[in-house]
């Protein structure tokens with residue numbers, strides 16, 4: 536055996552294999568072991584003092600155990616532990632000293648060496664075992680390297696998939712928003728209404744997700760879904776004739792009935808996608824918002840006259856955001872209401888037009904609502920602002936102008 540180190544897969548090993556022998560002075564093995572020290576690094580430990588940790592610390596290539604109960608136990612612990620794959624465990628003894636073949640197999644030992652045995656025979660057997668051990672070690676290390684490589688590739692693929700997934704989500708969201716903007720473009724005065732109302736909706740939804748909506752079963756991605764879906768609330772207006780949608784004056788009752796249909800049209804269009812493909816399931820949220828964003832908490836809204844919690848929560852959120860932005864935005868037929876006044880109107884309608892829990896969430900996040908609206912409010916010319924609540928009531932004639940009230944149906948374009 537050469538003394539120079541040798542290499543397996545770039546790792547260098549000593550040519551002197553380490554043999555850990557559990558043997559008492561004067562026993563059958565002790566004499567043969569002495570004759571092996573020219574070739575192997577031999578560590579001998581008496582059976583009375585041997586412990587698992589001394590063997591593990593020694594990190595031998597081969598362990599020789601006498602066939603005793605204690606050594607069967609040690610053999611099992613070594614083979615089951617971290618050095619098990621790299622250590623050959625041999626039981627040495629006369630055939631009649633092994634309690635049973637089952638006991639030997641249960642120990643996990645790699646081989647049984649029969650005594651008596653000459654030193655040369657033991658040398659040959661140890662050479663064979665260390666060769667097996669080195670092949671196993673090289674194979675295990677190769678597996679480890681391959682496994683590490685596979686894990687690295689998997690991580691890269693996961694990152695790539697995540698990047699692609701995010702790109703798809705972004706493109707999808709942009710496409711949907713563009714679609715909503717296209718529908719909104721028929722009403723040139725709504726400005727960045729969709730952008731603001733989706734943020735108001737998100738802020739309220741986040742507050743509800745944080746636990747301020749008792750007895751509501753809120754999905755974990757509720758705020759995200761609302762943010763994506765809210766801009767589609769009026770998508771059904773693409774199906775309303777220009778003569779009604781763009782009519783500057785008051786709608787007749789018949790025209791208003793047609794106008795109400797935008798909720799149904801939007802719902803029908805949006806619910807088609809999730810039916811055709813499971814990937815379009817997020818549009819189910821948009822569909823319920825499109826249908827129910829003109830429902831009122833007291834049950835006097837449209838198109839279904841739903842009341843309370845039978846109105847989907849997403850729609851109860853969006854309707855507050857939508858009305859608040861409409862109140863605080865000027866139109867050719869109305870001025871913008873001061874945000875604080877608009878807030879007081881929203882609060883006053885808790886339990887009537889709006890869900891009280893949603894209104895409470897809106898109020899708790901008032902600072903964040905203002906942070907979104909402020910840049911827009913500051914741009915509104917003074918002559919398009921209604922500063923006082925009294926003045927507002929005088930102009931609109933009703934507390935909350937919505938399409939549900941024909942007299943004031945054009946005060947808030949929804």
Ligand SMILES: [Fe+2]
Nearest residue numbers: 768769828949
């Ligand atoms: Fe609407």
Ligand SMILES: [Fe+2]
Nearest residue numbers: 769857948949
């Ligand atoms: Fe709207």
